[in-house]
Amino acid sequence: MSAARAMSEGFGKAESGAQLLARLEGRSSLRNLEPYLFADEGFPMHGDVIEFHGPEGSGKTEMLYHLITRCILPKSGGGLEVEVMFIDTDYHFDVLRLVTILEHRLPQSTEETIKLCLGRLFLVNCNSSTQLLLTLYSLENMFCTRPSLCLLILDSISAFYWIDRSNGGENYNMQELNMKKCVKFLEKLVREHLLAVFATTQTIMQKSSSSAESSFSLKHQCEAEVDYRPYLCKSWQQLVTHRIFFSKKCHSSNSKGFSIVSCHVKRNHVVKCSFSVAECGVQF
Amino acid sequence: MVILHAGLCPGLTAEMIQLLKANGIQTVVDFISSDLEEVAQKCSLSYKALVAVRRVLLAQFSAFPINGADLYEELKSSMAILSTGSKSLDKLLDSGLYTGEVLELMGAPGSGKTQVCLSIAASVSHSLKQNVLFIDSTGGFTASRLLQLVQSRTEEEEEQVVCSVGPVKLLVVDSVSAVVCPLLGGRQSEGLALMMQLARELKTLAREFGLATVVTNHVTRDSSSGHLKPALGRSWSFVPSTRVLLESSQGAWGKASTQRIASLRKSPRQPTGIQVELDIGGYEALEERPGASGEEL
Numbered sequence: 001m002s003a004a005r006a007m008s009e010g011f012g013k014a015e016s017g018a019q020l021l022a023r024l025e026g027r028s029s030l031r032n033l034e035p036y037l038f039a040d041e042g043f044p045m046h047g048d049v050i051e052f053h054g055p056e057g058s059g060k061t062e063m064l065y066h067l068i069t070r071c072i073l074p075k076s077g078g079g080l081e082v083e084v085m086f087i088d089t090d091y092h093f094d095v096l097r098l099v100t101i102l103e104h105r106l107p108q109s110t111e112e113t114i115k116l117c118l119g120r121l122f123l124v125n126c127n128s129s130t131q132l133l134l135t136l137y138s139l140e141n142m143f144c145t146r147p148s149l150c151l152l153i154l155d156s157i158s159a160f161y162w163i164d165r166s167n168g169g170e171n172y173n174m175q176e177l178n179m180k181k182c183v184k185f186l187e188k189l190v191r192e193h194l195l196a197v198f199a200t201t202q203t204i205m206q207k208s209s210s211s212a213e214s215s216f217s218l219k220h221q222c223e224a225e226v227d228y229r230p231y232l233c234k235s236w237q238q239l240v241t242h243r244i245f246f247s248k249k250c251h252s253s254n255s256k257g258f259s260i261v262s263c264h265v266k267r268n269h270v271v272k273c274s275f276s277v278a279e280c281g282v283q284f
Numbered sequence: 285m286v287i288l289h290a291g292l293c294p295g296l297t298a299e300m301i302q303l304l305k306a307n308g309i310q311t312v313v314d315f316i317s318s319d320l321e322e323v324a325q326k327c328s329l330s331y332k333a334l335v336a337v338r339r340v341l342l343a344q345f346s347a348f349p350i351n352g353a354d355l356y357e358e359l360k361s362s363m364a365i366l367s368t369g370s371k372s373l374d375k376l377l378d379s380g381l382y383t384g385e386v387l388e389l390m391g392a393p394g395s396g397k398t399q400v401c402l403s404i405a406a407s408v409s410h411s412l413k414q415n416v417l418f419i420d421s422t423g424g425f426t427a428s429r430l431l432q433l434v435q436s437r438t439e440e441e442e443e444q445v446v447c448s449v450g451p452v453k454l455l456v457v458d459s460v461s462a463v464v465c466p467l468l469g470g471r472q473s474e475g476l477a478l479m480m481q482l483a484r485e486l487k488t489l490a491r492e493f494g495l496a497t498v499v500t501n502h503v504t505r506d507s508s509s510g511h512l513k514p515a516l517g518r519s520w521s522f523v524p525s526t527r528v529l530l531e532s533s534q535g536a537w538g539k540a541s542t543q544r545i546a547s548l549r550k551s552p553r554q555p556t557g558i559q560v561e562l563d564i565g566g567y568e569a570l571e572e573r574p575g576a577s578g579e580e581l
Contacts, residue, residue: 056521057550072352085349090522091487094552095355096363114356121352127484130285130313134346137316142349162519163484166477181317204519279553 030080030150030196033070046150046194049186049239053228054246055203059258059277061092063246064153064198066282069101071151072120074113077106083120083149085139089132089159093123104280122149129160129178136185143193152189154199157182158232161204176233183235205229241265249274286312286345293340295333303327312341359384366414366454366496369407372560373400376528376548381454381496385552386486386523390501390514391530396544397500398424399564400530401456404498406433414453421462452495457486459500461515468517476519483523499524525552533561 030044044050052060068086073079086093095118102117103109124139126132143149160178168175190197206229228245230237245261259274275284287310290298307326309315316338324331367380374380381387381404389397402425405416418425464482467475490497502515512529514521527550533543542565548558 055518057556061552090484091491092525094525095352095359097552098352099356100553115353118352118356122349123352123355124347124349126347127488131345131347133313134316134342138342138346139349162473162476162480165473181313185317202519202522204517204522206518 030071030082033080034067044196044242046196047190048241049190049197049199050242050244051240052198052200052244052246053203054200055227055248058246058248059260059275059282060200060246061155062277062282063260063275064155064200065098065101067151067198068098068121068153069105069117069281072117073102073105074117079117081120081148082151083122083146084151084153085122085124085142085149086153086155087124087126087132087135088155089126090156091125092155095123100279101281120148129164129182132160133178133182133185136182136189140189140193143189143195150193150195152195152197154197156200156202157236158201158204161231179233180235183233183239187239201232203227203229205231288312288315293337293344295337295340300327300329300333300337303329312345316341362494364453364494364496366408366412368404369411370403370562372562373404373546376546376554376558376560377526378551378554381498383453383494383496384491385525386490386497386499387526387528388499388501388514388524389528389530390503390512390549392503395530395532396562396564397530398422398458399429400546400562401458401498401500402426402430403433403564405454405456406430406437408454410434410437412453413448415448415450416454416456417452418456418458420458422459424458451493455486455489455495455497457497457499459502461501464516464520465502476517479516479520483520487523503529524550526550530562 030046033044052063054060064086068084069079071080071082071084073081075081098121099114099118102114106113106117122142124135126135164178165175168177186197189195206227227247241264243263243265245263246258247260248258257274257276259272262271262273263269273284275282277283286292288296288301288304290296290301292312304310304315304323304327307323309318309323320331320334320338323329324334362383364383365380366383367374368377377387389400391397401418405418408414409416460482464475464479467478469475486497486499489495501520503512504515505511506513514527527548529547529549531545531547533541533545542563544562544564546560546562548554548556550556
C-alpha cells in the first residue's frame with residue numbers, strides 16, 4: 001500500500017537514481033537486428049535515426065514488419081525480445097499481416113505466444129502534425145518507465161507534408177514549424193532515452209534536373225543514383241544518420257523483386273542488396 | 285492549432301490564461317512545449333497547478349497508444365472480408381474486399397470501372413445483405429442497370445426493394461479522380477492538400493467504421509517507361525492499399541466486347557501480376573461466360 005503511494009507520489013518529480021540507472025543500463029541492445037541493412041556496424045546503435053525512402057509499393061512497410069518481428073519475438077524464437085513503439089500517421093498498419101509473419105517465424109506458435117509477442121508492440125495513430133507533436137510529448141513518460149522500449153518507428157513522417165504546406169500559407173517557416181518542433185523533440189527523446197528511430201518518407205517529388213539542386217544532392221555518391229529529392233525540413237535532414245533507399249525492380253527476371261541502397265550519411269559508405277517479399281515476410 | 289481559453293480543461297482559469305498570454309504562451313502547443321518551472325516563475329503561478337493542467341491537456345489532445353495484443357483482439361472480431369460476388373475478382377483480391385482498407389480500380393475510359401462497381405454494390409447489398417453507400421461523381425450510375433443486376437440475383441420483387449437501416453459496410457466512390465483532377469496542377473499546393481485531406485478522411489472512415497472502400501481512378505502513361513500508372517500523382521499513389529487495373533481484352537479487334545482483364549498491381553498480401561478475366565456485360569456476376577475461352581470442357 002505504502003509502496004504504491006510512494007510510487008504515485010514520485011511520478012511527477014525528477015527521476016530517482018535507481019530510475020536513472022535503469023534508463024542507462026537497461027536499454028537492451030539492438031545487436032543483430034538486421035545485418036543486411038547496416039553497412040558499418042552491423043546493428044543500429046542507440047541514437048541512430050534511420051530513414052527509409054522510396055516510392056509506393058517498394059517494400060518499406062514490409063521491411064518494417066520484418067524489423068518488428070525481429071524485435072518482438074522471444075529470444076527462444078530467434079528474436080531480441082525488446083519493445084517497439086509504432087506511430088502510424090496514415091492508417092497503414094495491418095496487424096493481421098504482422099501476425100501472419102509471426103506465425104511463419106515461430107513454427108510451433110499458439111495463440112498465447114503470438115499475443116505475448118504482440119504485447120511488446122505499441123501502436124499510436126496520429127491525425128495531424130500537431131497531434132504528432134503532442135503525442136511525442138505524451139510518450140516521453142513511456143520511454144522513461146520502460147527500459148526495454150528502445151525502438152521507435154514512424155510510418156510515415158512525411159504524411160502531413162502537403163497539408164502543413166497549405167496551412168502555413170506563403171511563409172516557408174510557418175509551413176515547416178510543426179515538423180521542426182517534432183524533429184527537435186525527437187532529437188531530445190533519442191538523446192535522453194537512447195532510442196533508435198526508423199522513419200519512412202515517401203517519394204512524392206520528382207528528382208530535380210536543375211543544376212543548383214543537383215549539386216546539393218550529388219554530395220553523397222549514393223544519392224546520385226537513386227530517385228531522391230529531399231523535401232522535408234533541414235533539421236530532419238540533419239538528424240538522419242542512415243538513409244536507405246528502396247526501389248522496386250520492374251519485370252525482373254530473377255526472383256528478388258526489391259532492391260535497397262543503404263547509405264551512412266556521415267561516412268558516405270554505401271551498401272546495396274536486394275530482397276523479395278513472400279508470405280512469410282522479407283527474404284534476403 | 286488550438287488556442288488556450290477558459291474552460292478548455294479544468295484548472296485552466298481566465299487569470300491563468302491572461303498571465304500566460306502576457307508571456308507569449310497562447311496555444312496548447314506553446315504550453316506543452318514550454319519549461320513549466322520557468323513559466324511558474326515568470327508568471328508567478330503554482331508549478332503544481334501548471335503540471336496538472338499540462339497532464340490534462342496532453343490527455344485531451346494527444347493520441348493514446350494501444351497494445352498490439354489488444355489491437356489484435358479487437359480486429360479479430362471486427363474485421364470482415366466482403367465477397368465481391370465474382371469468384372475471379374475474389375481470387376484477385378485474396379477472397380474479397382477487406383474492411384478497413386481502400387481498393388483502387390484504375391482504367392481507361394470505357395474499361396468497365398463503373399460496371400464493376402455496380403456489380404460489387406449489387407452483390408454486397410443482395411447476397412451479403414449489407415448497406416452500400418455509392419457516391420457517384422461522374423453521372424455514370426444508372427439505376428436501370430443496377431436493377432438488372434439485382435433482378436438477375438433474385439426473382440422476388442420484395443427482396444429486390446428492401447429498405448434497411450443500419451451501418452454501411454461498403455463505400456464506393458466513382459470516381460475520385462473526376463473531382464480531384466481539376467484541383468491539381470498549378471503552383472499552389474492547396475489542391476494537393478485537399479486531395480490528401482480527402483485521402484485521410486477516406487482512410488479514417490474505413491478504419492473507424494469498419495468499411496470496405498472502393499474508389500475508381502483514371503490512368504496515365506509513365507513518360508519514361510511507357511507503362512500505365514494511376515492518375516492523381518505520386519502522393520495519391522500511397523493511399524490505396526490494393527490496386528487493380530482494368531483493361532480490354534486483346535482479342536476483340538474491332539468488335540465491341542464485354543470482356544475485360546483485371547490485373548493486380550498492388551497488394552499488401554498477394555504477389556502482383558495476377559490476372560483474371562471478367563465479363564462486365566452479363567447479368568450475372570462478373571464471371572466469364574462458359575465456353576468463351578474456347579477451351580474444350
